[in-house]
Amino acid sequence: MTNMNHLLALAAAAAVASGAQAQTPKAELESVQRAVHVCASCHGENGVSAKALIPSLAGQPREYTIRQLKDFRSQSRSETDIQAYMWGISALLSDEQIEGFADYYAAQKPPVGKSTQPKLEAAGRAIYEQGLPGKGVLPCKQCHGDNAEGASGFPRLAGQKADYVYKQLQAFRTPLRPHGVVMKNEIAAMSAQQLKAVAAYVQSR
Ligand code: HEC
Ligand code: HEC
Incomplete structure (x- = not known):
């Protein structure tokens, strides 16, 4: 086209x-x-x-x-x-x-990351890069990219607002957001605090 x-x-x-x-x-x-x-x-x-x-x-x-x-x-x-x-x-x-x-x-210029909670972001970064091996949580970067830039069907997360990201992670727990089965597995064993940490981290990227 x-x-x-x-x-x-x-x-x-x-x-x-x-x-x-x-x-x-x-x-x-x-x-x-x-x-x-x-x-x-x-x-x-x-x-x-x-x-x-x-x-x-x-x-x-x-x-x-x-x-x-x-x-x-x-x-x-x-x-x-x-x-x-x-x-x-x-x-x-x-x-x-x-x-x-x-x-x-x-084709538009992506949003610029904004760091607001350095401690929480550091905890989120560890999950983003290493996952939670004991709990079957894969590193987020495996699909969303080293810089959270996304690719193809994997969304860009870098610079996305933490509140929105957290809300979506919760939505994957429900049938209201049915696609992204991998995401449903990903967050099954994560606590609300861990979801908040990783949301803060991607916003800061
Ligand atoms: C095995 C691949 C895979 C891994 C690992 C993965 N994701 Fe995803 N993620 C996806 C896919 C695919 C989608 C898109 C689902 C859809 O189409 O709705 C998605 C969607 C999302 C969304 C929704 C974005 C939006 O704009 O609404 C968020 C937030 C997200 N992932 C965060 C994470 C975090 C945080 C981790 C690590 C804890 C993670 N993902 C690990 C594949 C993955
Ligand atoms: C009246 C406000 C409003 C308008 C107008 C609007 N949107 Fe949205 N859009 C939203 C909100 C709010 C969400 C997120 C809702 C949620 O999941 O909490 C959203 C979500 C989205 C998403 C999902 C993003 C993601 O990361 O998963 C896409 C894509 C989108 N809108 C595209 C569009 C396009 C294209 C238009 C114009 C044709 C448009 N929107 C107009 C309010 C709006």
């Missing part, structure tokens, strides 16, 4: 999301800005979120974003906030539009 097709897909998504009719190619192109602005109102300019419970999308691997948007559209990822914020908008998106958003965000 060409870049221009992506732009048009984004424009069409904006038109639907804003209830407007995109009538001329020019109007469609002008509304490209609006397309991403619909998302930016929550996820931040260029996909870098300023809010604790809203994830950054910038720098997220394309494959991961596509999977999540499809999970929202099929209503298989169904945490309360996903239902409230993402079900409605994702229902309007075609596969091509989803790919357009995924490409756009994969």
Whole structure:
């Protein structure tokens, strides 16, 4: 798919999301800005979120974003906030539009890590790099990368807000986030404190 097709897909998504009719190619192109602005109102300019419970999308691997948007559209990822914020908008998106958003965000500059709790982060780093061998917890870096940069279906975690990360780790304990069986195994034996530590660590990266 060409870049221009992506732009048009984004424009069409904006038109639907804003209830407007995109009538001329020019109007469609002008509304490209609006397309991403619909998302930016929550996820931040260029996909870098300023809010604790809203994830950054910038720098997220394309494959991961596509999977999540499809999970929202099929209503298989169904945490309360996903239902409230993402079900409605994702229902309007075609596969091509989803790919357009995924490409756009994969190309944005990722969020910069922020260290707030050095002690907790150090405990989280040990889990991130070594896992908890006695408990069957694999090192997170095996899938999420040495720098938590993610790849393909493994999300980027670096710079993601600790509150959001912690909330997702808890969500994997429930049927509301059904995909990522490996994650469910991963966290089964981890305490809330250990999840908080690793969430603080990835935010700091
Ligand atoms: C009204 C606010 C709002 C708008 C508008 C919005 N989102 Fe979201 N989005 C959220 C919230 C809140 C979450 C996280 C909910 C949770 O799991 O706690 C989320 C989650 C996501 C995720 C999952 C990220 C991850 O790391 O798993 C993706 C992808 C996403 N949104 C893409 C988009 C795109 C693309 C748009 C524009 C078409 C958009 N969102 C518009 C609020 C919004
Ligand atoms: C064997 C591979 C694997 C390992 C090891 C692993 N993960 Fe994951 N992780 C995944 C996959 C795959 C997903 C995406 C699941 C989905 O599609 O919803 C994921 C998703 C996540 C998410 C959701 C991100 C978001 O934006 O919503 C978080 C947070 C996370 N992992 C943290 C961790 C932490 C912390 C560890 C170490 C304790 C870890 N992972 C170890 C494979 C792994």
